[in-house]
Amino acid sequence: MGLLSGYRVVDFTSFVSGPTCTRLLADLGAEVIRIERPDKKKGSGPYKGGERTVDLGLMRGKKSVTLNAKDPEDHEILMKLIETADVVVENFRPGVTARMGVSYQDVIKINPKIVYTSISGFGQYGPYKSKGAFDIIAEAMSGFMSITGERNGKPVRAGASIADIFSGVEAAYGTVAMLLNREKTGEGNYLDVAMLDTMFAVCNNPVTQYLCGGPVAQRIGNEHPQDVPWDDFPTKDGRLVIACARTNLYAKLCEVLDCREYIDDPRFCNDEVRLINKEACHEIVRNHTRNWLTADLIAACDKAGVPCATINSIDQACENESIKARGMIATVTHKTAGTYQLPGSPLKFMHNPVELTKGSPILGENNREIFSGLGLTKEKIDALLAKQAKVRTFFKEFEMD
Numbered sequence: 001m002g003l004l005s006g007y008r009v010v011d012f013t014s015f016v017s018g019p020t021c022t023r024l025l026a027d028l029g030a031e032v033i034r035i036e037r038p039d040k041k042k043g044s045g046p047y048k049g050g051e052r053t054v055d056l057g058l059m060r061g062k063k064s065v066t067l068n069a070k071d072p073e074d075h076e077i078l079m080k081l082i083e084t085a086d087v088v089v090e091n092f093r094p095g096v097t098a099r100m101g102v103s104y105q106d107v108i109k110i111n112p113k114i115v116y117t118s119i120s121g122f123g124q125y126g127p128y129k130s131k132g133a134f135d136i137i138a139e140a141m142s143g144f145m146s147i148t149g150e151r152n153g154k155p156v157r158a159g160a161s162i163a164d165i166f167s168g169v170e171a172a173y174g175t176v177a178m179l180l181n182r183e184k185t186g187e188g189n190y191l192d193v194a195m196l197d198t199m200f201a202v203c204n205n206p207v208t209q210y211l212c213g214g215p216v217a218q219r220i221g222n223e224h225p226q227d228v229p230w231d232d233f234p235t236k237d238g239r240l241v242i243a244c245a246r247t248n249l250y251a252k253l254c255e256v257l258d259c260r261e262y263i264d265d266p267r268f269c270n271d272e273v274r275l276i277n278k279e280a281c282h283e284i285v286r287n288h289t290r291n292w293l294t295a296d297l298i299a300a301c302d303k304a305g306v307p308c309a310t311i312n313s314i315d316q317a318c319e320n321e322s323i324k325a326r327g328m329i330a331t332v333t334h335k336t337a338g339t340y341q342l343p344g345s346p347l348k349f350m351h352n353p354v355e356l357t358k359g360s361p362i363l364g365e366n367n368r369e370i371f372s373g374l375g376l377t378k379e380k381i382d383a384l385l386a387k388q389a390k391v392r393t394f395f396k397e398f399e400m401d
């Protein structure tokens with residue numbers, strides 16, 4: 001049993017930010033019920049078994065119900081469902097939930113203890129509240145993009161959609177905190193998470209530095225703003241990254257590279273002077289790492305306790321022995337995609353471990369289960385699904401299961 005089993009979440013999310021929040025709740029065992037339009041269009045591929053692989057990853061462990069919130073009959077069913085829920089999560093543009101009749105104000109009338117989480121680009125209040133946003137917008141506006149990339153290159157976004165992902169993580173963290181508080185006080189709450197705020201908070205180190213009177217941070221590639229040596233370094237047969245956050249680790253690296261004379265060198269003997277003489281220090285390290293085979297240098301650094309790694313591609317990461325040993329590749333099942341693999345949960349609880357077995361749902365997979373649980377008769381459900389079948393765009397074959 002997952003740590004959040006017994007909690008019911010009504011999930012009005014799309015794209016990545018909101019679905020990341022509800023994925024984290026589902027991973028811990030919450031019953032997450034996605035509300036999707038019966039005429040929902042699929043986005044771009046790649047696909048497996050007729051589903052987008054992005055959805056196979058993000059929607060795992062969730063249920064799917066098709067309802068058109070703007071249809072009065074469907075809306076009535078939706079409100080019945082929300083009455084039974086502990087949590088609502090949505091990531092529409094502010095104002096959309098009010099038009100759908102499922103805003104926080106609508107919901108507390110029928111379920112006053114609800115925990116309700118909204119994710120948006122710029123928040124439910126503020127000058128940009130009605131602007132839409134995607135990952136790159138928040139990465140750009142927050143300052144994050146300006147400090148990411150090569151020193152002389154253009155600003156770049158991160159290789160994964162971290163503005164979406166961090167917003168989802170913050171939202172899940174806030175949602176669980178609201179649930180904990182509800183256990184103590186019996187009171188619900190409302191959470192407003194903005195992607196811009198999240199990415200600004202991600203820039204905690206450079207923002208605090210600036211606000212404390214320090215310089216405006218710049219792009220420095222793989223280097224670290226404070227710690228030296230810290231970069232990717234060439235070897236005889238490739239590259240590796242080495243990270244020495246303090247002088248004790250720098251000294252160990254000098255031992256490994258057989259250049260002990262630099263340990264007490266006045267240019268490098270403490271954290272401050274190494275930062276001032278960063279390029280000279282990195283040049284010395286580069287000149288030594290070039291004489292090593294990558295595997296030998298990794299082995300020597302590991303033995304000495306110096307943090308280092310090869311720069312893996314995604315397929316290489318999937319083969320990594322630590323990833324495998326810690327159960328970070330889970331196998332789940334899906335109605336049309338069959339069995340497939342995805343990243344496991346990094347939360348390794350001693351009790352109530354996370355167990356991922358169920359893949360993402362197909363559109364409307366749980367219609368009958370959820371509707372009959374709400375007391376709808378078989379005749380009523382048949383009629384509802386027959387009405388929806390006229391606008392369904394995919395997986396019609398499962399419509400009347």
Ligand SMILES: CC(C)(COP(=O)(O)OP(=O)(O)OC[C@H]1O[C@@H](n2cnc3c(N)ncnc32)[C@H](O)[C@@H]1OP(=O)(O)O)[C@@H](O)C(=O)NCCC(=O)NCCS
Pocket residue numbers: 014015016017018035036037067068069070091092093096099100119120121131132133134135164195
């Ligand atoms: C992502 C985003 C830009 C997309 O914009 P959009 O395609 O114009 O979508 P909106 O959120 O404005 O509106 C969704 C529409 O679908 C409708 N809709 C969605 N699900 C529905 C349902 N089950 N039943 C009926 N209508 C539904 C809504 O009512 C709304 O229509 P309306 O504007 O005519 O009332 C916007 O949703 C946004 O900024 N979200 C917040 C930030 C975010 O999370 N971005 C994604 C990061 S991964």
